[in-house]
Amino acid sequence: MDRRTFLKTTAGAGALMTTGSLFTPAIAQGASKTLRFVPQANLANFDPIWGTQYVVRNAAVLVWDTLYGFDEKLQPQRQMIESEETSSDGLTWTFKLRPGLKFHDGQPVLAKDCVASLTRWSARDPMGLMLKGIQQELTAVDDRTFKWVLKKPYPKMLLALAKNSTPMAFIMPERVAKTDPFKQIEEYVGSGPMKFVKGEWVPGAKAVFEKFADYKPRDEKASWLAGGKNMLIDRIEWVVMPDPATASAALQNGEVDWWENPISDLVPVLRKNRNVAVDIADPLGNIGTFRMNHLHPPFNDVRARRAVLMALDQEEYMRALVGDDNSLWKPLPGYFTPDTPLYNEDGGEILKGKRDIAGAKKLLAESGYTNQPVTCVVAQDQPITKGQGDVTAELLKRIGMNVDFVATDWGTTGQRRAQKSPPGQGGWAMFHSWHSGSDCINPAVYIAIRASGDGAWFGWPNVPDVEKEVTNWFDAKTLDEEKAAARRLNKAALDNVVFAPTGFFLTYQAWRKNVAGIVKGPLPFFWGVSKSA
Amino acid sequence: MFTYVVRRILATIPVMVVVALFVFSLLFIAPGDPAAVIAGDQATPQDVERIRQSLGLDRPFLVQFSDWAWRLLHFDLGRSIFTNLPVSTMIAQRIEPTLSLMVVTLLLSIAVAVPIGVLAAWKAGSWFDRAIMGFAVFGFSVPVFVVGYLLAYFFALQLEWLPVQGYTSISQGLWPWLENLILPSIALGCVYIALIARITRATMLEVLQQDYIRTARAKGLAQGPILFIHALKNASVPIVTVIGIGIALLIGGAVVTESVFAIPGLGRLTVDAILRRDYPVIQGVVLLFSFLYVLVNLAIDLLYTVIDPRIRY
Numbered sequence: 001m002d003r004r005t006f007l008k009t010t011a012g013a014g015a016l017m018t019t020g021s022l023f024t025p026a027i028a029q030g031a032s033k034t035l036r037f038v039p040q041a042n043l044a045n046f047d048p049i050w051g052t053q054y055v056v057r058n059a060a061v062l063v064w065d066t067l068y069g070f071d072e073k074l075q076p077q078r079q080m081i082e083s084e085e086t087s088s089d090g091l092t093w094t095f096k097l098r099p100g101l102k103f104h105d106g107q108p109v110l111a112k113d114c115v116a117s118l119t120r121w122s123a124r125d126p127m128g129l130m131l132k133g134i135q136q137e138l139t140a141v142d143d144r145t146f147k148w149v150l151k152k153p154y155p156k157m158l159l160a161l162a163k164n165s166t167p168m169a170f171i172m173p174e175r176v177a178k179t180d181p182f183k184q185i186e187e188y189v190g191s192g193p194m195k196f197v198k199g200e201w202v203p204g205a206k207a208v209f210e211k212f213a214d215y216k217p218r219d220e221k222a223s224w225l226a227g228g229k230n231m232l233i234d235r236i237e238w239v240v241m242p243d244p245a246t247a248s249a250a251l252q253n254g255e256v257d258w259w260e261n262p263i264s265d266l267v268p269v270l271r272k273n274r275n276v277a278v279d280i281a282d283p284l285g286n287i288g289t290f291r292m293n294h295l296h297p298p299f300n301d302v303r304a305r306r307a308v309l310m311a312l313d314q315e316e317y318m319r320a321l322v323g324d325d326n327s328l329w330k331p332l333p334g335y336f337t338p339d340t341p342l343y344n345e346d347g348g349e350i351l352k353g354k355r356d357i358a359g360a361k362k363l364l365a366e367s368g369y370t371n372q373p374v375t376c377v378v379a380q381d382q383p384i385t386k387g388q389g390d391v392t393a394e395l396l397k398r399i400g401m402n403v404d405f406v407a408t409d410w411g412t413t414g415q416r417r418a419q420k421s422p423p424g425q426g427g428w429a430m431f432h433s434w435h436s437g438s439d440c441i442n443p444a445v446y447i448a449i450r451a452s453g454d455g456a457w458f459g460w461p462n463v464p465d466v467e468k469e470v471t472n473w474f475d476a477k478t479l480d481e482e483k484a485a486a487r488r489l490n491k492a493a494l495d496n497v498v499f500a501p502t503g504f505f506l507t508y509q510a511w512r513k514n515v516a517g518i519v520k521g522p523l524p525f526f527w528g529v530s531k532s533a
Numbered sequence: 534m535f536t537y538v539v540r541r542i543l544a545t546i547p548v549m550v551v552v553a554l555f556v557f558s559l560l561f562i563a564p565g566d567p568a569a570v571i572a573g574d575q576a577t578p579q580d581v582e583r584i585r586q587s588l589g590l591d592r593p594f595l596v597q598f599s600d601w602a603w604r605l606l607h608f609d610l611g612r613s614i615f616t617n618l619p620v621s622t623m624i625a626q627r628i629e630p631t632l633s634l635m636v637v638t639l640l641l642s643i644a645v646a647v648p649i650g651v652l653a654a655w656k657a658g659s660w661f662d663r664a665i666m667g668f669a670v671f672g673f674s675v676p677v678f679v680v681g682y683l684l685a686y687f688f689a690l691q692l693e694w695l696p697v698q699g700y701t702s703i704s705q706g707l708w709p710w711l712e713n714l715i716l717p718s719i720a721l722g723c724v725y726i727a728l729i730a731r732i733t734r735a736t737m738l739e740v741l742q743q744d745y746i747r748t749a750r751a752k753g754l755a756q757g758p759i760l761f762i763h764a765l766k767n768a769s770v771p772i773v774t775v776i777g778i779g780i781a782l783l784i785g786g787a788v789v790t791e792s793v794f795a796i797p798g799l800g801r802l803t804v805d806a807i808l809r810r811d812y813p814v815i816q817g818v819v820l821l822f823s824f825l826y827v828l829v830n831l832a833i834d835l836l837y838t839v840i841d842p843r844i845r846y
Contacts, residue, residue: 042805044615050584051571051615124580182587184617202626203616204805205797241698241795242804249685249697250795381808411810414569418578447577457577 033234035515035531036256037524038247042240043207046196047184049124052166054436058260058523059238061225062209063104064170064190067095067114068162069225072521074340074441076162077226079218080109080171080191082144090153091136097144102214103173104195111140116177118148121169123181127160127444128169130474156444156474164225164438164522165445193217193229193527194236207238222527224519229527232517236526251276251510257531258511260524263383264322270510281509282522284337284437288317288388288502289448291459292430296422298374298401299429303367305497309350311360311399317502320387332504334490335449337437342483347491351501360399373404375423377431379413385432388502392432404429417458431458437504438522442482443470443489451498459499465492537846538835545827552823553605553816557598560812566590567614567810588614601816610820611813613806620817623802630700631798633710634790635783637718642725643776649726650733650772651760657738665730672727677786681720681793688716698795717794721786725779732775736768743767769840777833784822 041055048060069079078084080101085094101109115138122128122135136149148157161169171177171191179185188196194209201207217228239256241247248266250256252273261281262270270276292299292308299305318329330338333348345352374396378389389405396403404423408416413431421427433448440446450470453462469489476482511518517529568585569576585591589600604611610620653665689697695716701709740746741764749759788800799818806814837844 044805044809044811045571045617052576126577180587182583186617202797203613203618203623204802205627205795239699239795242801243792243795245682246685246698246793246795249690250699253689253693253697255696255698408564409808411565411567411570411808414581415564415566418566418569418581455577455579 033531035233035236035258035526035529037236037238037526038241038250038256038259039238039524040261042204042242043201043238044203045184046188046201046207048170049120049167049181050184052124054166054523057164057166057168059196059207059209060168060170060190061192061523062194062236062526063188063192063196064172065101065192065229066162066169066225067171068158069227070162070164071223071226072519073223076158077220077223079162079226080114084158086157090155091150093148093150093157094141095146095148098216098218099144100216101191102216103191104189104212105173106214107173108143109171109191110143110174111146113174113177114146114171115140116174117171118169120172120177120179120181121167125160125167125169126447127156127163128167130154131157131160154474155477159442159444162225163445165436191215193231205240207240209236209238210234217527222525224521224525231527232530233526251512254512257515258509258518258524258529260509262508262510264325264328264508267508267510275513276510277513278508278510279518280520281507282437283506283520284340284441284522285504285506286384286437287332287335287337287435287440287504288321288384288432289434289499290388290392290430290432290502291417291448291457291499292497293423293428293459294461295420296427296429297372298364298367298369301367302496303363304369305500306350307360307364307367307399308395309494309497309500310356310363311395312351312500312502313355313395314351314501314503316391316395317388318505320391321384321503322505327506329503329505332501335440335446335493335498335501336442336486336490337440338504340437340441341479342442342486344483344487344490346487347494350494357398364399364401369401371400371402373423374401375404375406375427375429377406377408377413377416377428379410379432380407381409384434385410385413388432388434391502392430420460436522443473443486449489449493449498451493451496461496461498463492463496463498466496466498534838534846538831541831541834545824545831548827549820549824553602553820554598556816556819557601558594560810560815561594561597563810565810567812570809571615601813610817613814614811615809620813623814624799624817624821627797627799627802629702630796631787631791631800633700633703633714634717634721634787634796634798635780637711637714638722638725638783639776641718642722642729645722646726646729647733647765647772650730651737651765653730653734654737654741655756655760657734662734665734669727669731672723672725675723677720677724677789678793680723681717681790684716684720685794700796700798713794713796717790717796720793721783721790724786725782728779728782729772729775733768733772736771737764740764740768766840770837770844773833773836773840777829780829781826784826 039055043055043059045051045056048056065080067079067081068076071077080097081095082098083096097109103109118138122132131154134151136151138148140146173189176185176187176189188198193212193215195212197208197210211231211234217230220227222228244263244266247259248270251259267278270278292305294300314331322328333351334343334345336343376392379385393403393405416428417431419427423429435448443449448457450456451461451463451466453460466489469485469492473482473485476485514532519525568581568588568590572581572584612619613623649665653662656662685697688695696713700713703710746759746764749763787798788804791798791800803818
């Protein structure tokens with residue numbers, strides 16, 4: 001008898017004596033059919049249109065299906081759709097659903113559900129908003145067919161419906177999808193491979209998904225969000241663990257099976273455990289960034305923004321994020337995700353080679369910088385923003401800027417970055433963030449690169465040349481045309497410093513070796529994952 | 534006595550009103566925006582503003598406060614901004630783990646601290662006394678999370694005796710319930726044991742100098758009954774007072790302990806709500822904790838009359 005058994009036995013015996021019926025065995029967990037997963041964050045809400053955090057999207061792909069899905073080659077593939085047709089003028093799209101699709105409440109998936117879902121989605125999604133802007137009508141033709149009539153052609157239609165950036169175009173029952181897109185849904189009924197067990201949801205602690213017996217996977221092999229989503233696990237428990245050390249210990253101890261985002265500091269410990277496997281989570285990685293406020297001095301002058309880029313050393317940023325592991329990062333003298341079709345380095349010379357501190361100081365002086373405080377907002381509760389913020393503070397000091405370092409949390413950063421007032425009056429001069437690489441593969445999903453002034457992302461860059469090339473990319477008919485537009489876009493964005501890229505970095509995922517079928521991707525894919533006892 | 538209890542319960546009403554006003558005002562002026570957190574990183578400023586409007590967060594302070602206070606008068610704590618679940622439901626989901634942690638910690642602490650405090654006083658100046666006081670300094674000085682990590686490392690990872698994290702409801706059996714609480718209770722109890730042990734020792738030292746103790750010894754009474762029946766009973770009032778005050782320590786410590794051991798309790802709910810600016814949840818939990826604290830203090834006051842018959846209300 002080992003000591004743990006001894007402890008259990010004695011405590012159990014004591015309990016029997018004192019409480020009798022209270023001592024019952026723990027509920028069997030169905031070891032090989034239940035997968036315990038530690039997500040990147042707390043699943044605090046579960047409406048993937050209303051709340052667009054990645055963690056919500058990652059859970060939502062289990063419950064709600066999409067009409068199309070991205071495969072690992074970043075190509076849109078049919079998912080709920082059986083066939084589609086485009087009119088010769090490119091203005092009418094007709095979609096036909098696969099037969100036999102059902103929602104978790106047993107009701108069939110109908111065209112009217114798709115119409116209502118796409119209507120709600122298009123009120124919140126940047127590509128959806130574009131579609132809405134050129135929409136003539138979106139109507140159900142029959143139970144399985146609906147058509148989308150546009151005022152002008154939209155060649156990126158399938159991309160919009162397949163993309164995995166948030167919010168994704170999930171299909172919900174009509175009654176649910178009719179909810180105001182700025183209000184939360186209250187019913188979590190989808191047609192995806194898993195059902196959400198609302199009764200077991202403890203926000204901040206646990207979310208449970210159970211296999212949907214009536215799900216009809218496609219026949220093709222699964223590839224990211226496309227193909228047959230065959231579930232080999234009956235039940236998935238998301239166990240929220242805010243503390244990485246606890247998650248690491250729980251994985252080593254076999255209390256959880258899969259950890260989505262172990263921090264790099266703990267990876268060596270995990271690698272030493274013979275029961276744990278560690279690998280790159282997402283080959284598309286992440287892009288570190290900080291944004292400068294284009295509305296107020298000093299960064300309303302492009303020379304001040306370029307001065308910062310001239311001195312910026314991406315290696316310093318990446319070392320702060322991933323340490324000494326060179327396989328985890330690479331310099332990024334551009335804006336698009338490396339190793340994707342639109343990646344280019346046009347205009348990227350400013351980020352290459354030896355850093356020019358003297359030149360940066362000179363350019364900063366020419367911009368008219370008068371030593372006013374530069375309000376640098378840094379969320380301390382996010383390791384990625386904290387690491388970058390510390391490097392930026394040193395960088396700014398190095399080129400002679402007066403840094404007003406605002407150490408805060410992510411919630412406050414979220415509020416403050418929306419302030420357009422001057423930095424001294426509640427506004428800001430720069431804040432740090434990062435983007436998932438899958439959100440930076442093309443201009444359609446890359447909200448951070450847009451430069452339409454007031455309508456642009458925080459920092460409100462106003463660069464007509466950038467917007468012109470975004471339009472050119474949308475209108476492009478071939479990949480070569482798309483690449484040409486992306487090159488011009490990249491150059492215009494870097495010349496005007498829409499924002500500062502601090503480098504490209506990868507993160508890890510870790511799992512118990514009795515779990516098989518885990519693939520690398522922009523989000524955790526549970527189909528095809530199995531677990532042995 | 535009955536009048537006293539009623540009077541004390543009524544006195545909690547203005548206390549709770551002040552707490553409510555304070556909490557609401559503090560959250561209103563605190564920086565941060567739940568709408569921005571909800572909208573996510575890809576959202577545009579326009580989206581954030583629309584969400585803020587739909588949540589009613591753009592309304593003036595007095596409108597928001599009166600709305601909240603009116604609902605509170607109807608025992609409605611509102612709904613979480615993020616989960617859309619009633620705050621009362623979220624508290625109900627989380628209260629069992631926190632109460633379990635606090636009760637086990639309390640029992641463990643009293644069971645350990647009082648005897649060692651008594652023995653330290655009895656053997657004042659000895660190596661045992663010094664060791665206990667050394668432990669007390671350690672208990673006060675080392676943060677809960679450090680103790681937690683050390684315990685998890687040795688007892689869960691190395692020895693594999695106990696789980697690292699989580700909570701199992703008592704309805705699933707006593708051992709599964711207790712198994713998850715042993716390490717967190719020890720971690721959380723360290724500072725509490727140190728506090729109670731020190732107070733017990735100090736009070737007992739004073740009581741052991743009293744004439745009636747000398748008389749008891751002169752009568753030939755055994756050391757055990759002298760220490761644990763005659764002396765401890767008279768030393769109990771300050772010990773019970775410290776135990777009551779220490780409940781606040783437990784509440785604060787539970788926040789950290791629940792995070793370290795991934796226990797889905799009220800402490801983690803509070804931290805999560807603060808980080809996301811989930812105002813209704815923060816307000817609900819703080820009100821609950823304040824109410825519990827007031828009740829505990831009332832219970833301690835009433836306990837005095839049981840321990841010391843000379844005390845009358």
